[in-house]
Amino acid sequence: MSAILNQVRQGFYMDSVALMRLSRTIAGLPGVQEAALMMATPANLEIMDDAGLLDGSAPDTASAAGGDLLIAVRADDLAAAEAAMTAATDELDCPNTLPGEGTAWKPRTIRAAQKSMPDANLALISVPGVFAAAEARKAIRRGMHAMIFSDNVALEEEAELKREARDLGRLVMGPDCGTAIIGGVPLAFANVVPSGSIGIVGASGTGTQEVSCLVAQLGHGISHAIGVGGRDLKSEVGGISTLMAIDALDADPGTEQIVLISKPPPDDVAALVLDRLGQSSKPATVCFLGADALSMPANATQVFTLKDAAHVATGEAPATPAAPDFPAPSGTQVAGFFAGGTLCAEAQVIMRRAGEAVASNAPIPGVPDVDGANQGHRLLDLGDDEFTQGRPHPMIDPGVRDAALIAALGDPDVAVVLIDNVIGYGAHADPAGHLAGVLAAHGGGKAPLVIASVTGTEADPQGRTRQVATLEAAGIAVAPSNADAVEWALRALGRAS
Amino acid sequence: MERIETANTEALRRMLAADPVLVDVVPAADAIPSLKERMILHAGPPIEWDRMCGPMRGAVTGIAVFEGWAPDLETAAELAADGAFEFHPNHHFDTVGPMTGMTTLSQPLMVVENQAFGNRAYCAVNEGLGKVMRFGGNDAEVLDRLRWIRDMLGPAMGKALRSTDGVELKSLVARGLTMGDEMHQRNVACSGLTLRALAAAMAATAEDTRALSTALAFMAGNDQFFLNIAMAMGKAIMDPVRDIDASSVVTAMCRNGTDFGIRVSGTGDTWFTAPVEMPEGLYFPGFTEADANPDMGDSTIVETIGLGGFAMGASPAVAGFVGAGAASDAANFTRTMGEITLGENPEWTIPALDYLGVPTAIDIRLVVETGLVPTINTGIAHREPGVGQVGAGVVRAPMACFTAALRALAEKVGVA
Amino acid sequence: MSDIPNPYATPLGDLLDRPPAVINVGLEGFSDELRQQDVECVHVDWAPPAGGDPELARLLSKLGS
Numbered sequence: 001m002s003a004i005l006n007q008v009r010q011g012f013y014m015d016s017v018a019l020m021r022l023s024r025t026i027a028g029l030p031g032v033q034e035a036a037l038m039m040a041t042p043a044n045l046e047i048m049d050d051a052g053l054l055d056g057s058a059p060d061t062a063s064a065a066g067g068d069l070l071i072a073v074r075a076d077d078l079a080a081a082e083a084a085m086t087a088a089t090d091e092l093d094c095p096n097t098l099p100g101e102g103t104a105w106k107p108r109t110i111r112a113a114q115k116s117m118p119d120a121n122l123a124l125i126s127v128p129g130v131f132a133a134a135e136a137r138k139a140i141r142r143g144m145h146a147m148i149f150s151d152n153v154a155l156e157e158e159a160e161l162k163r164e165a166r167d168l169g170r171l172v173m174g175p176d177c178g179t180a181i182i183g184g185v186p187l188a189f190a191n192v193v194p195s196g197s198i199g200i201v202g203a204s205g206t207g208t209q210e211v212s213c214l215v216a217q218l219g220h221g222i223s224h225a226i227g228v229g230g231r232d233l234k235s236e237v238g239g240i241s242t243l244m245a246i247d248a249l250d251a252d253p254g255t256e257q258i259v260l261i262s263k264p265p266p267d268d269v270a271a272l273v274l275d276r277l278g279q280s281s282k283p284a285t286v287c288f289l290g291a292d293a294l295s296m297p298a299n300a301t302q303v304f305t306l307k308d309a310a311h312v313a314t315g316e317a318p319a320t321p322a323a324p325d326f327p328a329p330s331g332t333q334v335a336g337f338f339a340g341g342t343l344c345a346e347a348q349v350i351m352r353r354a355g356e357a358v359a360s361n362a363p364i365p366g367v368p369d370v371d372g373a374n375q376g377h378r379l380l381d382l383g384d385d386e387f388t389q390g391r392p393h394p395m396i397d398p399g400v401r402d403a404a405l406i407a408a409l410g411d412p413d414v415a416v417v418l419i420d421n422v423i424g425y426g427a428h429a430d431p432a433g434h435l436a437g438v439l440a441a442h443g444g445g446k447a448p449l450v451i452a453s454v455t456g457t458e459a460d461p462q463g464r465t466r467q468v469a470t471l472e473a474a475g476i477a478v479a480p481s482n483a484d485a486v487e488w489a490l491r492a493l494g495r496a497s
Numbered sequence: 498m499e500r501i502e503t504a505n506t507e508a509l510r511r512m513l514a515a516d517p518v519l520v521d522v523v524p525a526a527d528a529i530p531s532l533k534e535r536m537i538l539h540a541g542p543p544i545e546w547d548r549m550c551g552p553m554r555g556a557v558t559g560i561a562v563f564e565g566w567a568p569d570l571e572t573a574a575e576l577a578a579d580g581a582f583e584f585h586p587n588h589h590f591d592t593v594g595p596m597t598g599m600t601t602l603s604q605p606l607m608v609v610e611n612q613a614f615g616n617r618a619y620c621a622v623n624e625g626l627g628k629v630m631r632f633g634g635n636d637a638e639v640l641d642r643l644r645w646i647r648d649m650l651g652p653a654m655g656k657a658l659r660s661t662d663g664v665e666l667k668s669l670v671a672r673g674l675t676m677g678d679e680m681h682q683r684n685v686a687c688s689g690l691t692l693r694a695l696a697a698a699m700a701a702t703a704e705d706t707r708a709l710s711t712a713l714a715f716m717a718g719n720d721q722f723f724l725n726i727a728m729a730m731g732k733a734i735m736d737p738v739r740d741i742d743a744s745s746v747v748t749a750m751c752r753n754g755t756d757f758g759i760r761v762s763g764t765g766d767t768w769f770t771a772p773v774e775m776p777e778g779l780y781f782p783g784f785t786e787a788d789a790n791p792d793m794g795d796s797t798i799v800e801t802i803g804l805g806g807f808a809m810g811a812s813p814a815v816a817g818f819v820g821a822g823a824a825s826d827a828a829n830f831t832r833t834m835g836e837i838t839l840g841e842n843p844e845w846t847i848p849a850l851d852y853l854g855v856p857t858a859i860d861i862r863l864v865v866e867t868g869l870v871p872t873i874n875t876g877i878a879h880r881e882p883g884v885g886q887v888g889a890g891v892v893r894a895p896m897a898c899f900t901a902a903l904r905a906l907a908e909k910v911g912v913a
Numbered sequence: 914m915s916d917i918p919n920p921y922a923t924p925l926g927d928l929l930d931r932p933p934a935v936i937n938v939g940l941e942g943f944s945d946e947l948r949q950q951d952v953e954c955v956h957v958d959w960a961p962p963a964g965g966d967p968e969l970a971r972l973l974s975k976l977g978s
Binding site: 106107108109110112113114116117119120121122123124125126127128131134135139144145149150169171182183185186187188224244245247248251252253425426 | 923924925926927928929930931932933934935936937938939940942943946947950952953955956957958959960961962970974
Binding site for chain 2: 017018036038046053107109115
């Protein structure tokens, strides 16, 4: 035998949708078979009657009219019906006083995002590579410039995209562009550097980071650092973005000189780019990392390391501070573990120049691949595809180089471990702390000497000084630059440089 | 593709240039000369008796009795099964109808004229809430009401409208949006505004004050009275947008309780159909999802012109129908529909969204690209014939209609 | 399409001579970092176009969506 309770609130109006939502809540209470809160219009009374909710003997129910609220409950027993009625009246008497937060709306497309921010001028794209060019195309056709962080974009697609962008007067930075600083704003993996007059065009992310940070360390600043992506200077692309970036910096009143950083380009593209630099009235510094000496235009200086690029551009005399007194090493080899591919390349340049036998998984011209070399120093780029398939980049998660590092710390042939510590936006919150933790567990005793450098600035979220202090407290020798770290490693081995 | 962009610009222009005016109420036989005895126009894309859902069958048998083609419902069902009736979509006759959408010879149809383009569109008069034919109701009470609409209300409205310049709908809807209507589930304001616009003329042209009072009371007591006017308006706005070469703009969306169908400007009169989905919503006491019929009606023409689910931001209370959706989420529905539309209507704006215009002109390319389908506000009918409305909620248009249309358009413009 | 208005006198002036306003498509962390720096940024809740269906994506690109 079920119990039916009716209650009428005369002249009480509530919106029908609100009432339906409340009805659903009350109907879901324990022991309740059916419940309804409705304005007592004839049509609603009929619905409630059909649902077996009306108590014919209740005088209020019989006299209820369209302007009255009727609360009706049918439950397994009277106690459940009364409890439901109390719950319903409580809800009515205690209306919601806090407006809902609502769910923040997020656009699903570049088109909709641009509607909500009509003055957008840059799309930063980090979707999977197969989709990246299509998104960049939408951005440039809508009048924006594009920075493509994604890699794995087909080379032909990159060339096609950049040709269209050039025709539209839009710049495409990337694909595989990790770093840019536009008007003082670091984008993706970049550092907070002071504003200044040096403009950088970088086909390499960590190369741009190292040079901009060294410029900052030398007391100078950056106007813009424009990334172009690692393949922009390939013949298939022909340096489209590099040339556009040089045009822009050449015309930019805030830029007094231009630094170009890239892997060695093929001759035809190198000629194009150098010719364009030669047309500028601004001095240029060219660092084709790993390349031989090339003939330069009159206003350009070729440099062979990132460190030299910073010194030439700033006009500050290069010097390598004296290395600390290192104990005599037990092993003979240097093992380098780099998160920055260009930092790994710079280390190879210095080793090669010093006549050292060196091998790498990302070799510069004249350096053998580690797979084929069975002795000498080994410099590994741990950001290379072979290490990052399905795993984060070591700049995001320094843990990915732990296994290799721990093996080297226990290897009697290894005299020096070389490591980079890249900070800034995009990077891990405390890479030095992570490294210190690994050394605390596996370093010391007969373990090899560890030499590091910190690519970063004081203004970076991680703070350069704090990172240096953490590394030094862990017994790591911290050199002022990546190039200096390599020089220190050579000195530790007793080589004069 | 340049050809599509040009076509779509024209489609949007025509939509925004429309000037719909409610001008008359006339018998269907006069409005649609090709309408014949035993011919039944229904909601949605084409369908025959054997595939019709319960409420649609209920309405068919009811309207057959109403028109005097069968003595009772059972005989009407037998006749229908024997192929005695000819079924056509309303859309093929410049007409739309809510839910089951029955349109036959003797019913009065409201006439909306798009005065910018000179075309007319039609819709029957809304029957009110409760047991009604549009939800498959077909008992004596339902048929009696239809007779009264045919004999009393329809003629009275027609007479009144003919004595005036008609009711200008664009500005009326603009006001309704600022008063909390979205013109599909909520028509309280526009129904009131319509009554206000018509009452004096109805009184001036009435011969019998008691009949006038009954008519005015019926209109005043029906919060959804304006829905059918909004639908005829939607049809009148969209018809001039049909058949623009290469345009990817949706010109009609409708459902018959079995299939959901869309038409696209660049693919002409082809219907792209897919099984219709179940609405998600709130139910009247005594009913649950198990009682619900799949979605039904031509009323989605309202979403096609940027109202209904697209204008949810104007009508936060309606957003409460969607699962546990908070009223404050209403704006998100409107902004999300902006992802699949070409533009905004500058005359139909939503004050709470900083006077954002309602999202206008659904582009099938954007629907397929984003995976976002039109959100539709809807009533829910009981799955059995004769029961009527059991709830209200929200339903999504099936993606399969849009992907099929995209393939056909690609074929048509030669890039398939 | 090459008549995009560029009120800036120099090449790429509309990129270099004003504070950037960024639409971030992909990694949400980049949006968070830009907002930390008070850079104007809208994050796109991106999903593969056409639900990742390559045939539809190909058609869409031809139809110029």
